[in-house]
Amino acid sequence: MNVEFYEKIWMWAASVLLVLFVAIMLLTAASEAVHPPSHLETINPKTLRTHPEFSKPGVTVRPDGSAVVTVVGEMYSFTPDPIEVPANRPITFRLTSADVMHGFEVVGTNANAMMIPGYVSQFTIMFKRPGEYVIGCNEYCGIMHHGMVGKLIVKQLGVR
Numbered sequence: 001m002n003v004e005f006y007e008k009i010w011m012w013a014a015s016v017l018l019v020l021f022v023a024i025m026l027l028t029a030a031s032e033a034v035h036p037p038s039h040l041e042t043i044n045p046k047t048l049r050t051h052p053e054f055s056k057p058g059v060t061v062r063p064d065g066s067a068v069v070t071v072v073g074e075m076y077s078f079t080p081d082p083i084e085v086p087a088n089r090p091i092t093f094r095l096t097s098a099d100v101m102h103g104f105e106v107v108g109t110n111a112n113a114m115m116i117p118g119y120v121s122q123f124t125i126m127f128k129r130p131g132e133y134v135i136g137c138n139e140y141c142g143i144m145h146h147g148m149v150g151k152l153i154v155k156q157l158g159v160r
């Protein structure tokens with residue numbers, strides 16, 4: 001079979017691009033710690049008010065300084081707000097929604113998960129830089145979606 005010279009160039013160029021794009025995806029997934037959702041836990045969104053954990057969303061700091069943060073998303077706010085956590089400690093977020101699908105993104109970090117009614121999203125992250133972070137909803141959830149923002153305060157613990 002005779003393949004024209006220019007056609008060969010284009011075939012090679014397309015192949016190189018495909019390999020390049022896949023490599024970029026794999027590299028950024030590894031370097032930025034991008035994970036697919038892997039935590040399957042269901043919850044009844046209608047009974048959140050009486051749920052032992054999600055009826056009292058908040059921060060629970062363990063003796064070693066790590067913390068569990070339970071957050072409920074609801075049109076158009078996050079509870080609790082603000083969220084205060086220690087720096088340089090593993091922080092486990094447990095998220096769900098009381099109504100529709102919301103996003104939970106700590107801007108400037110790779111803390112980013114969906115809040116899905118009926119499910120608990122969970123991930124663990126460490127914040128190295130103390131300061132104030134904006135939490136944004138990045139799933140369109142209604143007319144005031146753009147106003148659904150919260151605050152995360154990362155505090156440096158005393159040196160011990």
Ligand code: CUA
Pocket residue numbers: 075076101102103137138139140141142145146148
């Ligand atoms: Cu909540 Cu958009």
